[in-house]
Structure formats: structure tokens, C-alpha cells
Amino acid sequence: MPVYKAPVEDTLFVLNDVLGIEKFNNLPGFAEVMPDLLEAIVGEAAKISEEVFFPLNLSGDQQGCVRRDDGSVDVPNGFKQAYDQYCAGGWSGLSVPEAFGGQGLPYTLHTAVGEYMSAANMALMMYPGLTNGAIAAILVHGSEEQKQTYLPNMVSGLWSGTMNLTEPHCGTDLGMLRTRAVPQSDGSYKITGQKIFISAGEHGMTENIIHLVLARIEGAPEGTKGISLFIVPKFLLNADGTTGKRNGVTCGAIEHKMGIHGNATCVLNHDEAVGYLIGQENKGLAAMFVMMNEARLGVGLQGLAVSEAAYQNAANYARERIQGRSLTGPKQPDKPADPIIVHADVRRTLMQIRSINEAGRAFMLYTALQSDIAHRSPDASERQKAEDILSIMTPILKGVMTDRGFENAVQAQQMFGGHGYIEENGMSQYVRDARIAMLYEGANGVQAMDLVGRKLAANGGRAAMAVFKEIGDFCEENRNNERLAPFTKAIKKGLNDLQAATMWFMSNAMAKPDNAGAGATDYMHLFGLVILGFMWGKTAKAALEKQDAGDARTEFLVNKLLTARFYMERMMPETAFRKARIEAGADSVMALAADAF
Incomplete structure (x- = not known):
């Protein structure tokens, strides 16, 4: 049977020693996170993840979700009880402003504990995960009335949220969407159209579901310039704010998926459903991107989370499974064979996964910290720098950590040999669950093109130059530290490759855009390798300093x-x-004729 233990010690090391979270006590919400409180929160998150979420992971995958004839959806046994415990613990509003019932703590902390919960049960964690994105969009673009109407119950977990973007004929190219919105005399709209792939689109775990829906108002311009965003609740609200009659949005089907079986991924039919405009007319894509960017970071976190869970099971199996003898002689001569952990190729595989996971955790928390600085710092220049870094890191984090997460899940499964192909060992589920993270919230090829086509050149390349400078300064500041030299030299070489590739794009992609497209995925992974290396450099420095200080x-x-x-x-x-x-x-890449494929 699968195992999972939250990496609490590693998380605390990254937050306290690598990132120095105490240095940010001037930011709202950070002063409250004293070391003892930080340890307590992370410890409680580990407890609910290991004891409540994780035991439902395999059974939830096996049972899946069921749509009833009346359009209602049954989630796996135990999911609602686990969700209720999650909400009762205040986890749903951990980083949301106190004005709306949240705790106002750092998003960085929300990210740290979110890893555990996604690793323990990715499908279950998606129900509140989508709600967090909807909350973020309403916080930024909603009217004061909308915030007061919807946020308190969403923050408490009494209501959940979704994002309704994709239609059968359009995914990435949202300019083709057909869902229409007809204005009504009372200021509302009637929304009609079909949305697909809607995670947590229908279920009975919450009293209401607040759908954020992209649609085109009658007479709006074609393409992305004519898209608006609407709040479409599953149940309309009475004058006193309580839930009233059912709205015209129903689950037409549950998608039959490769993985995340415990999450209700729905086809949602909007049949003149009552909707309320959020933000400005024809500006819906900008509003939705607030939610999508939040979701992309969350999906990157899923890549890390599944990779960590798969690694723990592979390492555990490698220590126990006896097969063959060590090339350097028997390590357990009293047994018929040695455990496979003695074999160099097994160790290479496990070390590769581990090195990505631990650096990836630092990368994830570093990026979350940039989000906190961008939203909370009183210093305008610090906010701008953090926003720049967050902007360029988002596609890298999403693309690299989910590509690597799936690859690592497959490699972890490989450690089991044929036993990894057997469902009860759980490795198949990790592979299947990890696969979706490469696809949703913008497939990874789209992330790579976003990085190369938009983020790299934005504001004259300001974000990329800020990242290059931070990495270069780290290497320069530590150039005389002989113990760090093996790390800084390797980081510097990787940075040189990254800067050279960037300059090549500058010289060769403008005149021939296909050069950018052909190299985009490699560039995203090149950037990711350097960032992960930078995280390892910072980690190695912190570890050496702790050793010098006599850390136990x-x-x-x-x-x-x-x-x-x-x-x-x-x-x-x-x-x-x-x-x-x-x-x-x-x-x-482009030479072969299309009909030759």
C-alpha cells in the first residue's frame, strides 16, 4: 500500500534558513508568523494531510464520481467529511484578508501547506483549490457588493468556486468561445452555452457553487476583445443572502478521465442561467487571468506534490525490495539478494527525483514569496521587482515542475518494476494524476510560448534581467567561498548558457518567429534548470552556514x-x-510538409 509523510523538516528549512522568512516581518501578515507558530501550522497541515486526506487517495481514485439522473454528482466516500475538517481548521482562508473572514497570513505559508494536501490527495484538494482562484479574481475585479455577497461564504468553505473557460471547440484560443450573455432589465445577464473540463463543477460538498464564466455579450466584438466575465451561482441568492432557487446551470456529464478520478470534472450546460458581470464589459480575459495565474502556480505545486509522494514510495520500496547483488559485492550476505537501493542506477534515479523535488520546493516557496511582496510591500520599487519576477516565473514553474513531476512519477513507478503497473501499489495513480498537470491551465507548450513570446520581452526584458542579475550577484558575492565553488561555478555556467540562448532569440526570432516556437520548450527547461540550480546554491550556502554554527x-x-x-x-x-x-x-522542424506527417 502507498505511504506518505509530509516533508515538514525540509519545508521549515527552506522557509527559515534558505529564504529567511523572518526578514519580511515588515509585510502585513508576516509578523504573526513567528517560528513557533510557523512550526505549529505546518505541523497541523501535515497531520490533516497524512491522517485525513491521504487515506482517501487510493479509494477515491478507485470509486470516482457518479452523476445521478437529476444532474447531481456523488463524490467518493469520505471526501465531504475530509473537506469539512479542512474548512473547520480554517485552511480555506489561510491567506485571504481578514476583512472577508480569512486569516491574512502569507500566501507563502498557504503554498507550503498546500503541497502536503495535494501530495496526500490531489483530487480532493482540487475542490478548495479552484475556490481559491475564484476568490482571487473576485478580490481584484469584483465590486464591493460582490465581495461582501460572495467572499465570506467562499472563504469559510460553505460555498465553493470554479472557473468556466473551455468549450468543446476552443481551449487555448478563447477568442472563439460561443457562450453568450444577454443583458436583462435588472442589470443581470442570461448566460447560455456549454463549458467542458470544469473541475469541481458539480458536487454536494458545499451549500453553493460560485461559477466564474467567460461569455460574450450580445453585440460584443469578435475575438478576445469581446469576452466578459460573469458570476453564475449554482443557487440564486435570496434578498437576505441565503441560497434560493436553482439557477440554470447543470451537469450534463462527468468527463471520463485518465486520472484525478476523485474530482468531479464536468460538462456544464448553461441554459439562460442568471449571471452577474464582474469587472468591465469586454474585459473578462484580464479578470480571468488573475484566477488563471493563481491556478497555474497551484498546478505547478501539484507537479511537485505528486513527484514527492511518488518519490517517497519509490525510495521506500527500493530499501525493502531484494533483487540481485551489488556490483561491489553482497551487502546483505545473510539474505538471498540485496535490496535494490544498492544498485547505482536505482540510486541515480532516486537522486534525480529527489534533487528536483527539494530544489522545486524552494523554487515554489521563493515564487510564492514574490507574490506576497508584490501584493503586500509598502515599497513601490520592491513591488514592481517582485511582480516582474512572479510574472516570468509563473510559466516556468508551471511548465517545468509539471513536466518534471510527470517524468519523476514515471521514474518512481519504474523502481517497482512490474509491481508498479499493479493498481494496489498506487504508482499508476501517481502517473495518471500527474499527467493532467501538464495539460490544464494552459498546456506546457503554451507556457513555453508565453515565456518566450510575451514574458521575455515585456518591459524591455526587465523581468529576465532582474532574474539574471539576482543569480549573477549570488555567484559573484560567493566567488571567494571555496566550499561553495562547486555550486557557484556550475550555476554560472548554466546562467551563461541561458543568457546566450536569450541573446540568440533576440537575434534570430524577430525575423523568423518559428525559431522562437521551435526553441521555446527547450528554453523554458533551460531557464528552469538554472533556477533550480540557483535554489540549490542558496540551499548549500544555508547548509554550510548552519554546519559552521554547530546546528544539531x-x-x-x-x-x-x-x-x-x-x-x-x-x-x-x-x-x-x-x-x-x-x-x-x-x-x-518546419521542413516536412504537413501531409507527410
């Missing part, structure tokens, strides 16, 4: 440095071949 976590710190060394020796060299593929251009 002797084994933990030694293991950090060994894993960092593995990453620099075995993973960072990948930047060279990514750069070479980028500089090969698009000629061979």
Missing part, C-alpha cells in the same frame, strides 16, 4: 549538500544541450 541537524545538512552536489554534477550539464537545440533553429 547533522545528517539533514550533510544530505542537503550531497543532493546539491548531485544536481550540479548530473543535472546542470543539461543546460548545454538545451542551448544547442535552441540554436539549431527551426529549419529541420
Whole structure:
């Protein structure tokens, strides 16, 4: 049977020692996060993840969701009780402003505990996860009345939320959407159209579901310039704010999916459903992007979370499974074979996954911290810098961590041999669940093109230059530290490859845009390799400083440095071949005629 233990010690090390969270006590919500409170919150998150969410993961996958004839949906057994415990613990409003019933704590903390819950049960965590994105959109673009009407109950978890974008004929190209909105005399709209792939679109776990729906108002311009965003509640509200009659939005079907079976992914039919405009007419895409960017970070977190859960099971199995003998002689001569952990290729596989996970955790929390600075800092220049970094990191984090998350889940499954293909061992579920993260909230090829086509050149390349400078300054500041040299030299070489690839795009993509398209995915992963390497550099420095200070976590710190060394020796060299593929251009990619494929 699968196992899972939340990596509490590692999370606290990243927050306290690598990122130095106490340095941000000037930001609203951070002063309250003293070390003892931080440890308590993270510990409680680990407890609910391990004891409440995780035991339902395998059974939820096996049972799945069921649509009834009346359009209602049954979720797996135990999901509602687990969700109620989640809400009772205040987890749903951890980083939401106190004015709407939240706790106002850092988004960074919300991210840290969110990893555990997604690792323990990705499908279950998606129900409140989508609500968080809807809350973010209403906070930024909703009217004061809309905020007061919807947010308190969404923050408490009494109501949940969704995002309704995709239609059968349009996903990435939302300019083609056909869902229409007809203005009514009372200021509301009648929404008609079909949306597909709606995560948590219908269920009975909450009293109401607040759908955020993209639609085109009659007479609006074609394309993305004519899209508006609407609040469409499952149940309309009475004058006193309580739920009233059923709105015209129903579940037509549950999608039959490869994974995340415990989440109700629905086809939603809007039949003159009552909707309320959020933000301005024809400005819906900008409003929805608030939700999508939040969701993209959450999906990147899912990639990390599933990778961590899969790794723990693979490492556990490798220590127990006996098969063959070590190449250097028997390690357990009293047994018929050695555990497979003695084999170098098994260790290579596990170290590769581990090195991505631990650096990925730092990358995730570093990015979440940029979000907190961007939204909470009183310093305008600090807000701008953090917003720039957050903007360019979002597609990298989403694309790289979900690509690597799926790859790592497959490699973890490989450790089990044929037993990994058997459902009761749980590895198949991790592979199947991880696969969706590469697809939704913008497929990873789209993330790569967003990075190269939009984020890289935005504001004269200001965001990329800020990241390059931060990494370069780290290497320069530590150039005389001999113990850090193996790390800083490898990071610097990777940064040189990244900067050279960036300059190649500048010189070759304007005249021939296909060069950008052909190299975009390699560039995203090249950037990701360097960022993860940078995280390892910061981690190694923190570990060495703690060793010098006589920190009692002797084994933990030694293991950090060994894993960092593995990453620099075995993973960072990948930047060279990514750069070479980028500089090969698009000629061979585009040469074959379409009908020859």
C-alpha cells in the first residue's frame, strides 16, 4: 500500500534558513508568523494531510464520481467529511484578508501547506483549490457588493468556486468561445452555452457553487476583445443572502478521465442561467487571468506534490525490495539478494527525483514569496521587482515542475518494476494524476510560448534581467567561498548558457518567429534548470552556514549538500544541450510538409 509523510523538516528549512522568512516581518501578515507558530501550522497541515486526506487517495481514485439522473454528482466516500475538517481548521482562508473572514497570513505559508494536501490527495484538494482562484479574481475585479455577497461564504468553505473557460471547440484560443450573455432589465445577464473540463463543477460538498464564466455579450466584438466575465451561482441568492432557487446551470456529464478520478470534472450546460458581470464589459480575459495565474502556480505545486509522494514510495520500496547483488559485492550476505537501493542506477534515479523535488520546493516557496511582496510591500520599487519576477516565473514553474513531476512519477513507478503497473501499489495513480498537470491551465507548450513570446520581452526584458542579475550577484558575492565553488561555478555556467540562448532569440526570432516556437520548450527547461540550480546554491550556502554554527541537524545538512552536489554534477550539464537545440533553429522542424506527417 502507498505511504506518505509530509516533508515538514525540509519545508521549515527552506522557509527559515534558505529564504529567511523572518526578514519580511515588515509585510502585513508576516509578523504573526513567528517560528513557533510557523512550526505549529505546518505541523497541523501535515497531520490533516497524512491522517485525513491521504487515506482517501487510493479509494477515491478507485470509486470516482457518479452523476445521478437529476444532474447531481456523488463524490467518493469520505471526501465531504475530509473537506469539512479542512474548512473547520480554517485552511480555506489561510491567506485571504481578514476583512472577508480569512486569516491574512502569507500566501507563502498557504503554498507550503498546500503541497502536503495535494501530495496526500490531489483530487480532493482540487475542490478548495479552484475556490481559491475564484476568490482571487473576485478580490481584484469584483465590486464591493460582490465581495461582501460572495467572499465570506467562499472563504469559510460553505460555498465553493470554479472557473468556466473551455468549450468543446476552443481551449487555448478563447477568442472563439460561443457562450453568450444577454443583458436583462435588472442589470443581470442570461448566460447560455456549454463549458467542458470544469473541475469541481458539480458536487454536494458545499451549500453553493460560485461559477466564474467567460461569455460574450450580445453585440460584443469578435475575438478576445469581446469576452466578459460573469458570476453564475449554482443557487440564486435570496434578498437576505441565503441560497434560493436553482439557477440554470447543470451537469450534463462527468468527463471520463485518465486520472484525478476523485474530482468531479464536468460538462456544464448553461441554459439562460442568471449571471452577474464582474469587472468591465469586454474585459473578462484580464479578470480571468488573475484566477488563471493563481491556478497555474497551484498546478505547478501539484507537479511537485505528486513527484514527492511518488518519490517517497519509490525510495521506500527500493530499501525493502531484494533483487540481485551489488556490483561491489553482497551487502546483505545473510539474505538471498540485496535490496535494490544498492544498485547505482536505482540510486541515480532516486537522486534525480529527489534533487528536483527539494530544489522545486524552494523554487515554489521563493515564487510564492514574490507574490506576497508584490501584493503586500509598502515599497513601490520592491513591488514592481517582485511582480516582474512572479510574472516570468509563473510559466516556468508551471511548465517545468509539471513536466518534471510527470517524468519523476514515471521514474518512481519504474523502481517497482512490474509491481508498479499493479493498481494496489498506487504508482499508476501517481502517473495518471500527474499527467493532467501538464495539460490544464494552459498546456506546457503554451507556457513555453508565453515565456518566450510575451514574458521575455515585456518591459524591455526587465523581468529576465532582474532574474539574471539576482543569480549573477549570488555567484559573484560567493566567488571567494571555496566550499561553495562547486555550486557557484556550475550555476554560472548554466546562467551563461541561458543568457546566450536569450541573446540568440533576440537575434534570430524577430525575423523568423518559428525559431522562437521551435526553441521555446527547450528554453523554458533551460531557464528552469538554472533556477533550480540557483535554489540549490542558496540551499548549500544555508547548509554550510548552519554546519559552521554547530546546528544539531547533522545528517539533514550533510544530505542537503550531497543532493546539491548531485544536481550540479548530473543535472546542470543539461543546460548545454538545451542551448544547442535552441540554436539549431527551426529549419529541420518546419521542413516536412504537413501531409507527410
